[in-house]
Amino acid sequence: MKALVEEVNSVQKRIKVELSQEDVKNAFDSVYKRLKQKARIKGFRPGKAPLGVIKKFYGNSVAMDVADQLVKSHLFSAIQDQSIQPIAAPVLETMELPAEDKPYSFSALVDILPAIEIEGYKGLELSYDAIEVGESALNQELEVLQRRQGKTKEVEGDDVAAADGHLVTLSQTATLDGNDFPPFSFEKVPVELGKNNLLEEIETQVVGLKVGEGKTFDVKIPESFQDESLVGKTVSCTTTVEAIQEMIIPELNDDLAKDLGLEDFETLKKNISDSLQKQAEQGKRNQLEGSILEQLSEKNDFDVPPSMVDQVIDSMFEEMQFPSEEAKTAAKNDPEKRKELREPAKQRTKNTLILSEIIKAESIEVSDEDLDQHVRELVSSPGAAEQPDDNLIESIKKSMGNQARESLLFKKAIDLVLENASVTENKAK
Structure with a gap:
């Protein structure tokens, strides 16, 4: 076996492994021997089929098995012999199938850590914006806590209309250009009025409605909508009040x-x-x-190793919310979505390497x-x-x-x- 190493860049090496015809022949013999023992070919007893029949029956699949065996048995020993320290599994480049009567070679890309020495981490000039923690922030938190600990009760009387401060249960259907529009449709969702929990255009229409009453009206899709191509379009909404409750807010006291x-x-x-x-x-x-x-x-x-960047991209997908595991897997395998995350992932990887070098130094x-x-x-x-x-x-x-x-x-x-x-x-x- 002969191994040649080429430096692709500071974080990647290409290793080319060249094997003699004898190495290749031995690998073929090993595969044929294994196949002969387990082959079930019509007209022959198990293990008794002639080699010529075995070769004809299995064809190129033998060469594929041999290629796999040659890579497994020689790639990592070649990497070790060349004192390369991979940080991820080597990536095989395009390779041809081996032939029994010829030498064989293959190459792989190996990611390595960059040889870096971090400079300038002492004596930095830093600044930060002061964050005030005063009575105003305390009172806001107390108000949030009050409402969280509050209880609800049904508003008595058939003539009670929805108003600010009420907790109303709403159902809504929506259509865009005559088709159902799920993003603006929901069923029996509790909403506290007056707290900007709904689009203002919807909340304005709800105020004044009684239990069981509904209203149909138009709403324009806001600029904050996730699909920019739909911003400004008109959605027809029909909203029904299912229930009206009032919030019983506890006092701020020892109780x-x-x-x-x-x-x-x-x-x-x-x-x-x-x-x-x-x-x-x-x-x-x-x-x-x-x-x-x-x-x-x-x-x-x-430079940062591509394999490390790919690992960070995978972890970024894990941090995201998806409706299902299938949706997450599809996003992970989407080249365009991975491309969008590559630059921030490269920066995360670089930050990790910088801190790792400081830790070592x-x-x-x-x-x-x-x-x-x-x-x-x-x-x-x-x-x-x-x-x-x-x-x-x-x-x-x-x-x-x-x-x-x-x-x-x-x-x-x-x-x-x-x-x-x-x-x-x-x-x-």
């Missing part, structure tokens, strides 16, 4: 806090304030982290104690009376696999960059 398992209203407010502060800190960190990765990406230009490590604390922080609620026990932490660590450790390593790398950076706060106007 509300106790219903939530807390001691008193002051404790509830403190928990919400702590949560808002944590969100603000995370928002600040997200801004700084984004700036760090953007600057380091600009300072360090290198700075010998950053994660202890078991670090990992336990990190997982506790991920799953704990601020101010909660009970914190997750050790069994739950171990279960979560097991389910996350290496993801938790990798996440903490990347966090420590960002922390190191922040510790060595000049950080400025942009005051809120």
Whole structure:
């Protein structure tokens, strides 16, 4: 066996494997021997068919089996002999079928990690926009909590009409150009009026209707609609009020806090304030982290392995919502959809390689104690009376696999960059 290596680029090598006629002949003999033992050919007892009959009966399928055997038995040993460290399965390029009386060769593309040395990750100048956490934000959260804890009851009286503040149950059919239009059709959906949960044109028509009443009207498709080609077109809607309920909103007092398992209203407010502060800190960190990765990406230009990008694209599809597994699979295999995600996936991959190099350069490590604390922080609620026990932490660590450790390593790398950076706060106007 002879192996030739060609550098395609900094993250890909092409390896060409050349095999002697003797290697090929031995592979054919091995396949024929196996086939002869199991072949069931009319007119011959099992294992007794002549070689000539075997060759004629199986034809090109033998050459295909031989090609597969030659690749499996020689490609990875050739890669190892050439001290290539692949990061994904090699991709075979177009190859011809082997012939018994000739030498044989094939080639494959092998992805490798780029040889990079990250520069400029110390001394960065960073800034972030201040996120104010005041009474206004606290009051908004309390209002949301109030409504979430509210209860509903049927509005009494046949003459009651739908109005702002009512929770109405609606059914709607819609047509566009005389055809059913599912995006604007629904059945028995509860909607609180006056909270911008419906298109304004629809909500305006609903206000004033009584239970059992309906109305037909036209609505223009808004600019925010997902299919831009339909924006501005007119949809005919028929909406019926199925039920009208009113919201019973609890007061902001100790009783509300106790219903939530807390001691008193002051404790509830403190928990919400702590949560808002944590969100603000995370928002600040997200801004700084984004700036760090953007600057380091600009300072360090290198290729990223295509196989890593493809893996990231697959993970991006996993993060998306699809109506079914079939729809997800179809999207994953759609070349146009994958093309749309390629650039952001390349950037994600580059960010991962940058942080990995910083981790290696700075010998950053994660202890078991670090990992336990990190997982506790991920799953704990601020101010909660009970914190997750050790069994739950171990279960979560097991389910996350290496993801938790990798996440903490990347966090420590960002922390190191922040510790060595000049950080400025942009005051809120």
